Ligand code: SF4
Ligand code: SF4
């Protein structure tokens with residue numbers, strides 16, 4: 001990645017500096033809109049919003065550690081029918097960036113005119129947990145510093161605790177923390193578009209940033225990989241095998257929330273909600289007679305395995321599905337583990353790069369000889 | 375197929391119960407042999423543990 005501009009600025013003013021910069025971009029017409037989390041009236045939640053009036057940037061919270069909806073899903077809604085006509089700046093967490101890249105490859109989003117600004121991520125809280133932390137008067141900046149320093153925080157969403165892809169790649173600008181000492185934060189332009197936008201920001205040149213950052217990112221990532229592997233090992237004990245799986249999904253009420261909020265599940269009508277799964281009464285009776293009993297609604301486990309089969313190669317492990325589950329089933333952790341294995345089969349990482357084709361869109365003649373006979 | 379087998383392996387289900395074979399209409403013998411092979415293997419594996427479960 002060609003890195004063109006590296007600057008650093010005081011961390012304590014990060015919020016105001018970033019907001020001021022976005023405001024300037026908007027005022028000068030360098031962008032025609034900004035997608036960034038705004039504080040909602042309750043004060044205890046922040047949701048992505050599209051800002052066109054520079055004054056409205058006051059109420060934004062670019063770094064609120066909560067992800068109510070994946071921005072990737074929003075960008076897909078906004079750009080699928082027609083790409084942005086004029087530049088729009090978008091603030092993203094790395095998993096949102098990866099989901100956006102993945103959706104672009106799946107032709108469900110269009111990156112034209114989007115200025116992608118992504119941050120080093122220390123993790124996010126569920127909407128519920130975030131609300132109670134706000135009520136307790138939590139100092140999120142302090143907490144974030146501790147997390148970047150390697151401290152554990154059991155209240156973080158489980159996928160975040162073991163998120164090995166929490167450093168962005170493939171954006172125009174990175175808002176950086178890794179490679180600095182915590183008193184400053186960095187802004188790095190990776191593209192021409194990013195460099196032009198950063199022209200509106202004054203900061204101290206970040207000398208030697210590239211090396212310092214590479215080393216810090218490596219350490220952070222290795223640490224996260226170790227946590228992820230520990231999570232996988234624990235999960236394997238708890239949820240795999242016929243008995244454990246049935247126990248895990250015993251709490252599933254078949255509401256399909258997990259699918260609805262998933263940025264990658266883009267189908268207008270899910271196969272599992274389609275006419276294929278509508279049956280005549282006799283079928284239910286036959287199924288029941290085969291075993292003497294039939295769980296209703298039917299196909300609870302099949303829905304999950306089916307979803308894995310359809311999209312686990314593109315799962316970005318963002319955790320949205322788990323946040324949405326009313327019965328605390330570790331859906332995202334299971335999907336992440338399955339996705340890790342299915343993606344590994346194709347040397348693929350969902351959303352890592354725009355120029356890496358999604359596994360199922362590409363046929364490689366020399367792949368997977370061991371499956372499907374001669 | 376590779377994906378489904380990988381999912382089964384990850385979840386601790388028996389992935390060798392899933393088969394895929396490309397057989398053209400003219401390959402009658404291959405078809406017969408394959409079906410026999412799968413049937414034999416399945417007999418050896420015994421009944422599917424999921425078949426007895428009503429709560430899947
Ligand atoms: S899943 Fe990773 S990138 Fe997404 S919010 Fe959590 S730590 Fe950040
Ligand atoms: S399956 Fe869950 S973790 Fe994976 S992309 Fe969808 S919402 Fe995110």
Ligand code: SF4
Nearest residue numbers: 252253255256258325
């Ligand atoms: S959100 Fe939870 S309860 Fe609803 S279908 Fe998904 S796993 Fe089942």
